[in-house]
Every structure is written in structure tokens, then in C-alpha cells.
Amino acid sequence: MSLFQEVYDVIVVGAGHAGSEAAAAAANIGSKTLLVTMSLQNIAQMSCNPAMGGIAKGQIVREIDALGGYSGIVSDRTAIQFKMLNKSKGPAMWSPRVQSDRMRFAEEWRNMLEQTPNLDFYQEMVSGILTENGRVTGIRTALGIEIKAKSVVLTNGTFLNGLIHIGEKQFGGGRAGESAAHGITEDLVKLGFEAGRMKTGTPPRVDGRSLDYSKMEPQPGDAKPNKFSYLGITKPLSVQRDCHMTYTSELVHDLLREGFDRSPMFNGRIKSLGPRYCPSIEDKINRFADKDRHQLFVEPEGWNTVEVYVNGFSTSLPEEVQFKALRSVAGFEKVKFFRPGYAIEYDYFPPTQLQHTLETKLVEGLYFAGQINGTTGYEEAASQGLMAGINASLKVQGRDPFILKRNEAYIGVLIDDLITKGTEEPYRMFTSRAEYRTLLRQDNADFRLTPKSYEIGLAKEDRLRTMEKKRDASEAFVSFFKETSVNPKEANPILEAKGSSPMVQPDKMFKVFSRPQLELEDILRFEDVQKYIEENQLDEEVIEQAEIQVKYSGYIEKEKNNADKLNRLEDLKIRPDFDYDLVKSISHEAREKLKKIRPVTISQASRISGVSPADISILLIHMGR
Template identity: 60%
Template sequence: MDFKYEVIVIGGGHAGCEAAAAAANMGSKTLLITMDMNKIGQMSCNPAVGGIAKGQIVREIDALGGQMGIVTDKTAIQFRMLNKSKGPAMWSPRAQSDRAQFILKWREILENTANLDIWQDTVTSLDIKNNEIKGVKTAMGVNFSAKSVILTNGTFLNGLMHIGKVQLIGGRIAEPSSSGISEQLGEIGFKVERMKTGTPVRIDGKSVDFSLMEEQKGEDDFHKFSYLDYPAKTLKQLSCWICYTNEEVHNILRKGLPDSPLYNGQIKSIGPRYCPSIETKIVTFADKISHQLFLEPEGVNTQEYYLNGFSSSLPLDIQLNALKEVPAFRNIKIYRPGYAIEYDFFDPTQLKHTLETKLVKNLFFAGQINGTTGYEEAAGQGLIAGINAHINIHGGSEFILKRNEAYIGVLIDDLVTKGVDEPYRMFTSRAEYRILLRQDDADMRLTEKSNIIGLAKSNRLHLLEEKKNEISRIIDFTENYSLKPEYINSTLETLGTSPLKQRTRLKDLLTRPQININNIEEHISTFKTELDKIPNRKEEIIEAIEIKVKYDGYIKREEIIADKINRLENIRIKGKFDYDNILSLSTEAREKLKRINPETIAQASRIPGISPNDISILLVLLGR
């Protein structure tokens, strides 16, 4: 039998879920094919969403009308805003989730999404004719035709797991790998490579002495991931726990190094630099006598804990004996050891910014298949792939986010322009415009754009307009309301800031580091009256106002810089040059420009190995 769809998504992980939901919600008849419906949205590694820069991505996903923020809020068992001691450009939301509830919430959303079907099976080959995707074939022998296909295979393409010398074929523990697709795409010209990553031991909480650990509770305030107006933290809130390795632990680990696939060369694949295994840590940081371990609860109804910081591929006995040297783990029992996994990925420079492949029309890649690591990076790619798959079928302009518009834009531009030499993980340092890409204003940046293409619905637009109006109203008030010294000076002295010498606008007073809206509003009754008029999400709106007032100068300066760079984004060069014949360019520049084939001068300037002189030559030739 042959079943017809407009968009088919292969893989039910974080990228696949977002891609399928986006395409379906925009109106495409969509099919999600997954090996196991009971593992949809599975958190393969730690049971947490967000963190440094990753939390910003989740807020962007939500602002665009994606689902990850909603799923995380509904299943959160702890929430924290990281980096609050730093400026707001660095604030990053992070939540622990109940792993089982996370899967159930994703299934609930997907199974009740119009235009979306789910099929449990394994895709074994793609139907490609004249460099255009036509459909897929599954292990059950079912043919599905499609106008567009999105591959989000995660670690399942020829996945191979390692625990010491033990090797297990699979894409995740106790789950089979997938073969056939890598080989097929390699034969038609795709560059296929191998990547590796690891995951830690899972611990039985009944065997842990929590009295010997440092407790880390969550925060009980208004922060959450989604901009939608609903109560968060509805599940029981749980603590995380901190302890440390020691020299005895390290000594045992060193004895196992010859049998560590992540360290001894047994795995030849590319590995992560920023999330190294515990065996890599004790060698790279040999002078350190301890490393922090972070024990994360897996859910409200389980004793399973995830030991962050102890990713390993060491033999089972080495892992267990080393852990027993940590005082809190003297009587440790585990559910399963840590393991390493290697898998196929595709060089992401083979993609357009839409995440459509350059070699096959209407074939998209998203997630770890592109060399990234992390749920959030995968989900962001999945969302963009789903949007553009729908647009390719139904018409409209391609949906691409610029580097000054979203961390998702930075992520995708880095991938398709620079490629990867290790599993790509998002950091705030990768973004040139961190002040413009804050977690608090992702809705301001992206919701209107998404509403135009039909993904973010009218309820989101209404909430955004309400928020923008209230921010504008309160800021206008602070600009026009002045304070006399005799009225406010005693309060200012109490708050540890210098008194006024003349009438001063409230806005100027709020720029002082010692002053914030919460500690000054009770002393200015007119101001408090204005704030009390905010109808909904008062705390969120007040925080946004404060950031805009205090950092106004920095924000405007970065906007000016971004505007200048964006002029180069508008100078299109794709198809205008035969790079082989521009002999004034360096050999390296000619080769890389030919391979990447950048869309614009700005993208060309970001290709590693392209010098300012090379860009000047291209600009001169354009002038001619």
C-alpha cells in the first residue's frame, strides 16, 4: 500500500517532535515515524531542559509557537534562573523535568494535533528521484509518499554503544539502531562522518546518603519557559544534590583508562570538548583533586537519579568501585552504568539556512544528524525545518532567523557556514548580540514573525500586544514623572544610593544599580498605582521594563552595530561568481567559497579561513 503525506518526519526525539508539530500546525498533512511511541520526546541524557544559552533557545521556540517550553513547564520538578548575579543578557532559565511525564505530555500534544498522524516503524530507505525526495520505505514494507521529508534520527544511524570492552549495537540503551539511510545518502554524494558522546550512570536514590551532600533547591517565583499565561510548577518540586570526587576516586578511574573507549582510541569518532567524560577530566585537569558531581532527580514517582558530571565509558566494575569512594555513595546501587555511543552524522555545510539539503530538494536534516548535541539545539532546528518544509510545499518566503534575531539563528548559521569539528553546543559566547538575544524578550523578537507565517496563533499575538502596551505605558510614565529631592532623598539614603540635588526623572533614578522597581515603588504612590493597573503577568512585565530602562544605552548601541552588519547580509552573492577563476583569492578561500557557496557577503565573511582581504576582493568585483 502507498500512503500519501505532504511532510514526513523521521524520528520522535526533540527535533522530530517540534518539526512534526510545526508542519502540522501550519496546515501540512504530516506523518511522524518513530521506532517506539513510548519513547516520544525521550530525554536520552539528563532530565533537564535549558541552561546557559540553551534556556534562551527554549524561550525562542516558545515565542515562535513551538512546544518544548510548554512541555517543560507542565512537567517541571524544579526551576532555576541561572546567572542572576550577572547582567540580563546572561540570565538563562533551566528546569528539571519528570522524565516519564515529559514523554506523556509530548504524546498528549502530538496525538491531539490536527493534520498529524503517528506511525511506529523504522525507515530503511528514502525514495529519491532526480535529486528530489519522493517518500520513504519502512522495515514493515510500507511505502509512504511525501512532498517533503525531515530526518531527525538522533544517535540512531548505525549507533554503537560502548561500556569498557563491551559493545552493543543500538541508538540508545536497550533500543535498536537504524541502518540503510547513511549508506544510501553517502552513495549519492553526502559526506557522512562519525561522532561520539557519553552518558552517566543512573543511581538508585535509596542507596544514597543525602546527609553527606549539599542540597540545591529550586526557585519559587514567576519564571517559567512559556510566554503563555498559565500556572507553572504544578508538580511536586524536588531538590538536586551536589557532591565531589576525590583522589581515591581518581586513582580507581586511572586504573581503568586502558579500557575506556572514550579515552583509549577504541572510538575514532569526534567527541565533545565542553561536556567531557570523567576519564577525560582526570587526565586533562590532572592537577585538580576533585570534580563536582550533580545528582538530578528523574521524577516525582521514581528513585532514579542522574549523576551529572560522571559521563563515562569505563568498564562497569571501575565505574562502581570509583563511585563507592564518594562518601555519599558508600552503599551505592545503580540501575545501569554510563556508556559511550558513536553514530553517523552529516556535515551541516551541506545544508541551506532553511535546513534543506543542497543535494536533494525538499529533504531536511535537523538535530544530532547535523552534528549538534543537546535537546534544545535539536528542538530549535526541528522547528525551523518543520516551518520551511511546510513553506516549500505551500509557497511563501523561506523562514530564516538572523544572528541578531535569535540564538536559533546563530546556531543554524554556525552549522551551515562553519561546519562542526566536535558536537556543537550553544553558548552565550557564540552570539555577537547577546544583549539583543535575552531570554526575557524572545516573544518581542519572534512572535510577530511566526504569526505572519501562521505558526504562532492569535492568542500569542494578543498576549504580546498586551505586554508591549503595558511596557510602553510604564516607561512613558517614568520618562514624564519627576521627583523632588526633599520627597525621595531619605528613601535613597536608606537604599544606599546618593541623594538628589535637583528634580530628577524617575527613569533616570531607575538606572542606578541600587534602585529597582520593587524596592522603590512602595515609596512613590503614583508609580505604584500605575504598576497596579497591569492586568496580567505583572512580575514578568515589571522585569522587562526594568531591563529596558537600565540597559537602554547598551541595547541601542548593539542595535546600531547589528544594523551595520545586516547591510552586508543584504548583499547577495550566490551564483554571481566562478570562484575557481578569481585568482586574486587565496587557494583556501576559493576552495571554501566554492564548497559553502554562501548566500551573502556577510555569510562569506564568517567562513573560517576567509580573510578581510578576500571579502574586499569580492566587494570590488561586485562593484565592477
């Protein structure tokens, strides 16, 4: 008798951040789901830094939470420090970040997955993909077991033919202590997929008991910490752990240079590209030769462990070079290693081979999510896994796909960038990639996305009601500002103290409070505002949301108008069988790119690198527009 007799609706291969979100989403929408991983002990492992969120990434975690994913809840429950980054800038740039307890993070993920209905687990290496007539039919394991499925989501991370480099040493592995996965790449290439290689790296892990923190700068969390999840089932931290900061020096750089001739990055062993915005320490020294020091963030890996992550010292230099150089860093003079840093090369598949649902164009029912698509970062991976799991489940159920537009979510920007532009180096999300970032703030992700998720059956009713209550309260507060006047006698002392011109006659609060010189603490000094807050028992989230709507109303309205123009182009669909060879006037480069990517709309076509506005105009004319 076979171990697996039933046909699963969705099989998810890999249980990292992408696979965990994919499995949870598919199961919660009602599909019978199987999560297959090489190690059930390493579900949602934080392979690199023990943190979630950050610039633009924090917005993604809040979007995942608003959609009904688990990353925000797990991050809150296992956080050891919280910071809201970029608070000195406008709210479009505010980005939440938590330092996490790495062991508890994986444990909490497993607990939540095991409590998810419709979800089964199996531990083994997947060595192949089963297909029939251009459609996926299941997977094959290393033991030769075939498991049938209506759809398959591949979230293999860095495991596909993974190769670890430390100096001149190299060995197969998906990450330290775990073997690489073989067979899937070969099957996909036989099916006609284009594959490539990428590289990433990680720093040494060290013993915190061997460090002298008195020589470092403390990096505490926020005095009033917030959290990721919009639900009340998690609470902000009441106690936090400090991180610390120290610096490299010219001596450290000289010691590192001694090993450059044995560096796989410089001697030709590694030919693939690594993350541009998270370079190794040797790459930083080489690219920024004019800098005499670089920051190192010393990050604890949990509440109770002494293991420390040396953020900023990612390296694949020989272990003795790493050790000698790190011992010359202030506070690290007696450092003891838990393990050296290393680089890892792995297979990925250029994401232009995908549709917006993350389903592959070549094989129906097969989805890719995470680093297999050329991205880097837990948050980017988790968001893709969520969307792939949603769409695999919806397709099996015969329902419409779930696609987020660029003006609706950072997740929409991420996926559109990947499938439209592709990537030749690990893709990382930044606020600058989103042209509508004033609309896509971390504070309003629930307003934007929870109703959409509720419609497809992922976000539950309690989440929707929580969002509606917050939305109604903030809208009522904004209406109060629009309807209530303030007199010069009360306002002028505050305005003059902030260097703003005095009022000469009464005016509506909305207009007065929109002045850029006024901050929230100034607004809260007005007696009528204090009274309204007390009578309506408004919490900080509602107050902050209303303040943003008042102070940035002009910018928000402008971006909404621009987004409406974009959506008009999104409505102009291009037939799947459109023959670009018939359009003689477009450039040769545009024709080749359009034939390869097969954009779904004119708007998507306009974002393809190498397709000019003139090419778009010609296309519109050819389509009778």
C-alpha cells in the same frame, strides 16, 4: 492494498526532540504530516539528563515557545524544579532551567502530538531515502514499504549506525535498550553526502533509595519559580523537588584510573570527538589533572520514581570500575545501579551541506535537524526541528522560506554557525556565541519572534494578543518613567543608602533609575511607581521588562545599531552561480571555503572560517560595490 496510498506533504523520520517539534510545526502550519519512529513509546525521550534549559539553552526554549513550538509548554507541565541561572549577572545572561519528570515529559509530548490535527504516526525503522531527479520522493522502511512524500525531515539523533561502548564491550544501539538504524547513511553517501562520526556519553542511573543525602549539599529551586511558556495555560511550580550536590575525590580518581587501559576513549576504540563542554569523568580527570575533585549533581528523574541521574559522571569505563569508584563518593557508599554509563558513536553529516532553511543542497525537499547536523542537547535539536518542519511545510505550500537572522534569535545564531562554519565536534550553544545577546534575552523572545511566527500561521492569535498586551503595558510603563519626575527629597535617602551620588534638583525617573547602583526593589520603593503598578495591575513580567529597558537602554541601543550595520551586509546577495575562480586576488583557502559553502550574502561570507576581511573587500570590489 498498500498501508500508505496518499502522498504526504512532510514525513518526519525520528521522534526525539527535533522530530517532535518538526512534526508539530509542519502539521500546525497545515501540511499533511507523518511522523515515523522506531518506538512510539519513546517519543521525545530524555535520553540523557532529565532537564530542559540552562545557559543559552533556556533562551532557545523560550524562543521555541514564542514561535509556537511545544517544548516550553511540555517543560512547564512536567517540571519538578525551576531555576533562573546567572541572576547575579546582567539580564542578557539570565537563563531559565527546569528539572523534569522524565516519564511524564515523554507522555505529555505524545499527548500533545496526538491532539495535533494533520499529524499521522507510524512505528517502524526507516532504512532508506527515495529520490528522483535530485529531489526527495519519500522513504523506505525495513519491511520494504515505500511511503511517498513531497518533503522529508531526517532527525535520527544518535541512531545512525549507533555503536554503544562500555569498557571493552561494544554493541549496536541508538541508546540503551534500542537498536541502531541502518541504511540511511549508506543511501545518503551514495547520493554524494559527506558523512562523519561523533561521540556522546551518559552517566550511570542509580537507585535513590541507596543514597545518603545527609552527606550531600541540597540544591533547591528558586524561592519564586518562573516558567518557560509565555501562555497562561501553564503555571509556575508551587512545590519543587530538591537536587543535591556532592564531589569526587583523589580516591575516586585513582579508582577510575585503574580502568583507563580498558577505556574505549584511551585505547583507540573510539576515534570520534565528544562534546568539549560536557566531558566524561575520565576525560575530566585526564585534562584537569591538577584538580583533586569535581562536582557531581544528583538529580531525581521525576516526582514518583526513585531513579537518579548522576550529572557530571558521564563515562564509558567498564561497569565494575564505574561501580567501585562511585561507591567511594560521599553519599554513594551503598549505591545500587539501575544501569551503567556508556558512550555512543553515531553518524552525522557536516552541516555545511545545508542551506539556512536546513534543506540539503544536494537533494531538494530533504531536510536535516538535530544531532544528524553535529549538535548536542535537547534544546539545540528541538529548535532545528522546529525550523526544518516550518520550512518543509512552507516549501510544499509554495511560500517563502522562514529564516531567522543572528540578531533576531539564538536559533538564528545556531543555524548560521552550523551551515557557515560547520562543526567537527558536538556543537553546544553558549551566550558567548551570540554577538547580540543583549537583544536576544530570554524575557523578550515573544516580542522578537511571535509576530513573525503569526505571519506564517504557526503562532495562533491568542499567543499574539498575549504578547501585544504585555508589550503595550511595558512600553507604557517605560513612557511613564520618561515623563515622570522624581524630587531629591524622596530619592536621596534611597540613593545614598546604595552608595549613589545624591540629586540636587528634580529629574526624570528614567534617568535616575538607570543608575547601576539601583535595583528593582529600590525602584519599587518610590510612591509614584507603586501607585502606577497598582492602578494598571502590572504583573511581574511587565515590571521586569520595563526595568531592563530602562537600566540597559544604552547597551540595547548600541547593539541595535550594530545589528543594523550587519543587516546592510545581509542585503548584499551573492548569486548562487557566482564563479569564485574569477576572483584571482582572494586567498586559496578563502576560494575553496567559499566554493564549498556557497554563502548567500556577503555577511555570511565574512563569517566563514578562513575568509579574511581583505577577501571580503576584494569580493565587494568584484561585485561592483
